[in-house]
Structures are given as structure tokens and as C-alpha cells.
Amino acid sequence: MIKENLISVENKIQEACLRAGRKREEVTLIAVSKTKPIEDLKEAYSLGVRVFGENKVQELADKYDALPKDIEWHMIGHLQRNKVKYIIDKVSLIHSVDSLRLAETIEKEAAKHNITANILIEVNVAKEESKFGLMPEELDEFITKVAEFPHIQVEGLMTIAPFVDDSEENRMIFQALRKLSVDIEAKNVDNITMRVLSMGMTNDYAVAIEEGATMIRVGTGIFGARNYSKE
Numbered sequence: 001m002i003k004e005n006l007i008s009v010e011n012k013i014q015e016a017c018l019r020a021g022r023k024r025e026e027v028t029l030i031a032v033s034k035t036k037p038i039e040d041l042k043e044a045y046s047l048g049v050r051v052f053g054e055n056k057v058q059e060l061a062d063k064y065d066a067l068p069k070d071i072e073w074h075m076i077g078h079l080q081r082n083k084v085k086y087i088i089d090k091v092s093l094i095h096s097v098d099s100l101r102l103a104e105t106i107e108k109e110a111a112k113h114n115i116t117a118n119i120l121i122e123v124n125v126a127k128e129e130s131k132f133g134l135m136p137e138e139l140d141e142f143i144t145k146v147a148e149f150p151h152i153q154v155e156g157l158m159t160i161a162p163f164v165d166d167s168e169e170n171r172m173i174f175q176a177l178r179k180l181s182v183d184i185e186a187k188n189v190d191n192i193t194m195r196v197l198s199m200g201m202t203n204d205y206a207v208a209i210e211e212g213a214t215m216i217r218v219g220t221g222i223f224g225a226r227n228y229s230k231e
């Protein structure tokens with residue numbers, strides 16, 4: 001099942017790249033393994049997957065311990081400040097930085113480990129009340145401040161688009177995130193790069209790739225539907 005799913009996702013990525021005139025290497029597939037058992041991750045690993053995304057600190061730390069060390073772990077979920085210390089030395093990218101206070105904590109913890117934390121700024125492009133993320137108009141001030149943090153490298157932007165039936169409805173959201181990143185890049189701020197655009201999930205990653213995504217976060221499309229009833 002996971003094998004067939006991976007092949008199908010890979011085909012769709014390649015088709016989207018072709019339509020957009022982009023190279024396949026420009027897009028990183030993050031296998032979102034949240035709620036899934038270790039065996040599923042091991043199976044994906046055996047099929048070549050090396051980039052996994054998780055949204056809970058404890059689950060990420062447990063899976064980190066249980067799986068090979070050549071895996072890149074991405075924290076994609078809302079991160080509480082008091083939990084940063086448990087993952088700071090385990091993740092290669094935190095996608096979900098949504099407040100200056102969280103960035104301050106990441107700076108402090110990264111300094112303790114003498115590492116540079118790579119982060120994305122989560123933007124609530126659609127301005128949905130239920131979602132985390134900075135509002136687009138808050139970005140300028142945030143960037144000015146976070147640029148001062150010596151142990152943080154901003155790699156780009158991330159957004160979670162609304163859940164829609166027709167992925168075309170999210171095209172505008174992806175275009176808006178891309179535009180924000182182009183505008184920020186043009187400012188040439190120290191420690192701020194816009195190499196990464198993390199956008200697109202199972203239902204809309206093809207559209208996201210067409211609109212410039214460099215990282216797509218695909219869970220259901222690889223591992224099948226999640227079962228939350230056990231929690």
C-alpha cells in the first residue's frame with residue numbers, strides 16, 4: 001500500500017513539475033507520518049524515504065529514537081515554547097514558527113546546543129481564525145526582529161491552506177505565499193533567506209508545485225487515512 005502510494009505521489013509530483021517547467025529536484029517530498037506506527041515509517045524508509053514530518057513533540061522524539069539516524073525530521077505542527085528543548089537538536093527544520101516569543105525560545109535553546117536552528121515562518125495567508133500563523137501584515141516586524149537572533153536561520157515561509165473540495169480554490173493562497181516570499185527576499189535582510197516555500201498537502205500539492213512550492217507535506221496520500229479514535 002505505502003509502496004503503491006509513494007509511486008503514485010511521485011508520478012503526480014513529476015507531472016506537476018513538467019506542467020510548471022520545474023525540475024523534480026526543486027521539490028522535496030516530506031512524508032507526514034503523524035499518528036502512524038513505527039512499522040509504517042520503517043516501510044517508507046525501506047522504500048527510500050528519508051524526510052519525515054511530525055506535528056507532536058513527544059511523537060517526533062520517540063520516532064527519532066526508534067529509526068535510523070540518516071533521516072531528516074521536520075517539525076510541522078504548532079510548537080509550544082516549553083517543548084522546544086526536546087526537539088531542538090533532532091529536527092532539521094521547524095516549519096511552524098508563528099510568534100516572536102517562540103522564536104526567542106528557539107534562539108535560546110539553539111544557543112545552548114551551539115547550533116543554528118533552521119526555521120520557516122508560518123503564515124496564515126487565508127486568515128482563518130482556526131489556524132496558527134502570522135498574519136501577512138505582521139511579517140515585516142517579525143523579520144526585522146528575528147534577523148537579530150544569531151542562532152536562527154530563516155529559510156522561508158510555510159502555510160496550511162484551507163481544506164477545500166477543489167484544489168484550484170487554493171491556487172490564490174499559494175500565489176499569495178509566493179509573492180510574500182519574493183517581497184521579503186527583495187529586502188535582503190541578514191539571516192533571512194527565502195529558499196523554501198512549504199505549501200501543499202495531499203489534496204492540493206500538485207497545484208502548490210505549479211505555484212512554486214519547494215517542500216510539500218504529504219501524509220494521507222502516502223500512509224493512508226489517519227485514525228484518531230484511539231487517542
Ligand SMILES: *Cc1c(COP(=O)(O)O)cnc(C)c1O
Pocket residue numbers: 032034055076077160201202203217218219220221
Ligand atoms: C497533517 C499535516 C499535513 C499532511 O496532511 P495530509 O492531508 O494528510 O497530506 C501537512 N501539513 C501539516 C502542517 C499537517 O499537520
